[in-house]
Amino acid sequence: QITVGQYLLRFLLAKWAGAFVMGLWVMLAALVAKRAAAGWIGALALPLAMYGVRAAIPATSHLNVIKYANLVSLLQTNELLGNYRNLFWFGTPIGLPFVEWTAAVFYGALFAAAFCTVFARAQLLPAAKRGLVLGLTHQTKATSIIKEEGRKLFVLNGAAVFLAAFLAFGVYQGVTSESYIDADEIYYAYYMKHISGPWTAESRDWLTAQGEEFAPMLAVQRRVARGELSNEAMLAYGALQQKYNIYQQVVQNNINYYLKEHPGAWLVYESGYKKLFGLSGTANVQDTLWAGLLCALCFSGLFAMERKGGMESVLRATPLGRRATVRAKLWQSNLAAIVIAAGTALPHLWQGLRDYGLPALLAPAMSISELEAVPKCITLSDLLLFWLLCRAVACLCMARLTLWLGQKLGSLLAALFVSAVGYCLPALLALSGMSNGIEWLGFYPLFHAAALCQTQGTSAAGAPYNLMWVPIFLVVAAAALAWAIGDDLTEAYEWAGVNLEGL
Known part of the structure; x- marks a missing residue:
């Protein structure tokens, strides 16, 4: 005690x-x-x-x-x-x-x-004994600025190692992860996958034919209600009764109620979409943590290494090296940021496709009850692309911020520490049990963008509403910030060493 x-x-x-x-x-x-x-x-x-x-x-x-x-x-x-x-x-x-x-x-x-x-x-052993020796003979050959900056990012700063380890971990996580699918979910998937899409006469006929399976059970149930048979007669239909309950759920809730209340909606098997978009659980918080840590590790030294070694002054002195060097760094960083964003999204996409499937991608997003406040013109495929876009923009913005910190601070460790704390601490505290919404202080809203499209409540007039404007505003702001940082880094190199008084 x-x-x-x-x-x-x-x-x-x-x-x-x-x-x-x-x-x-x-x-x-x-x-x-x-x-x-x-x-x-x-x-x-x-x-x-x-x-x-x-x-x-x-x-x-x-x-x-x-x-x-x-x-x-x-x-x-x-x-x-x-x-x-x-x-x-x-x-x-x-x-x-x-x-x-x-x-x-x-x-x-x-x-x-x-x-x-x-x-x-x-x-202090020789470099050949202490370094990463691949057993290859180094040969001098022509290169370009974009290739050289890629070598600095992926080889000298170790970004290739981090990205490879992260992608390998994502593949392992996606392959080994398991989804809890009970009998009700299996029955529900069977019905909904067959009728996913617009409600047509063909779908109605198929569902009606499926209902004939329950005729013997319903006949016995009526006889039990009239007292002709004892309750024990229904024991033989225990498993069929469970399937019938799901059938009734599909007919009453999905068709007779939701389709009538929401004209233009399609029938959609929504379990995979809910899992993918993170409408529940802490998967999006974990993705924010991993993406922030990778951005801090990969990009903190790209500018700082040149400041420390004195190459920054040399690169600024060359007419081609000023603007072209920074642009090459930014292009290589954009590529790495997209890989990070894909690494956070692909495991969820694989698990959703494997365990549930994503049928009716062209259906209006409001076909799912949790997304009833989304405009009818937005389809599930649009929402999926928006989900991917928000993650890509978030990683791009974190990459640019880390590059800017490395250039301004001139120290790999300082840029690494500041960026890692800023990106990862809110998510880490949230995963540790702090439940006051601290994860919203970082880039979590962009990783949680699709979930913000679900209905948050009803207005005074009774109309449902969501917070879809939040990720739209944030993705525009993050893209604008990334562009501004890139422009600032480019201009800083362009005007470095220029004597403005003599102009």
């Missing part, structure tokens, strides 16, 4: 211990590596390996000590402090906190000793 204050103290201590030990490993990887990309790969390799070990070993396995004796488990603070669990240690039960705290002390001492040893002995 502990107080709330004691729990908070242990909570912060556990978080600090996990971050401290992880920081020791990151410093060790950065010290040993020659190139920044190699350091990032080494820093990420250990946490990913530990995460794989934790995911592969079941909690009831005889190897569950290995499962929990790693840094990833130490970061699961509520699991460490909130659950009482004994682990298997050669036939002897051993407490979970003892295992994880011992692992933290061991890893911390190991990494600290290794870091101090390498640092104190000044073992």
Whole structure:
């Protein structure tokens, strides 16, 4: 039995211990590596390996000590402090906190000793031994500004590694994710997928023919109501009764009610669209967090590396290098930002298509009851493209902001810290349980754009309304901000070194 204050103290201590030990490993990887990309790969390799070990070993396995004796488990603070669990240690039960705290002390001492040893002995190995050696002979060949800036972004700054790891994680997440589909959903999908589209005579005839399946059950039900049969006679129709309830839901709610109340609406199997657009859950918050972190990692050093190495003055002195260099950086950054946006969207799109399907893409969006306030001229395909556009613009704006911070601050670490905190902290706090809407302070509204189109309530006149104007305003503002930042960066290089007094 502990107080709330004691729990908070242990909570912060556990978080600090996990971050401290992880920081020791990151410093060790950065010290040993020659190139920044190699350091990032080494820093990420250990946490990913530990995460794989934790995911592969079941909690009831005889190897569950290995499962929990790693840094990833130490970061699961509520699991460490909130659950009482004994682990298997050669036939002897051993407490979970003892295992994880011992692992933290061991890893911390190991990494600290290794870091101090390498640092104190000044073992600065040759670049060929410490860098990322691909075994390829470097040959000098002609290049262009756009290719060179791409090499700086994707190779020297390690953006290719981050993007590859993120896309691989997205593919793994999309393939392994599971959707809970019960019997009611299976029956509902069966009916709605067949009649998705405009309500026609062909759809009506098919649905009527499907209703004939329930004739024997309804006849027995009427006989039971008249007292001719006992209630036990309905037990044989238990599964069919469940299917009949879904059939009645489709006929009464979707057709007799919603289509009559909303002229112009189509019949749509909406479960996949609800899952894709994030009308519930925290998937959009997670996407905001990942996209913000990637933008901070990929773009914070693109301008800062030239300021630190003195190449900024050289590039500004060349007539072609001033404006053309910045434009090349912006084009390469645009490409990487689009890849990040696609990486946040494709896993959801794959899961929706695989588990539910997205029928009737040309149907009016207001065919879905949650989107009844959307204008009739907007189709589900339009809403899908708008969902993708908002994510692309959000990532583009975050990329430009990070580039601007790197150019103004002139330091990779400063730009990385400021941008990561600005993009990720609101989403991280929201995922940690802060439920006061703090995620809305960042770029979350653009990632949550399609969900804002759902009906929020009714006006005084009784008409439904939504907040669709919010993402429209934000996407325009974000696009304008991205353009303004690009123009500012271009002009800063264009006029650098020009003596205005002599003009």
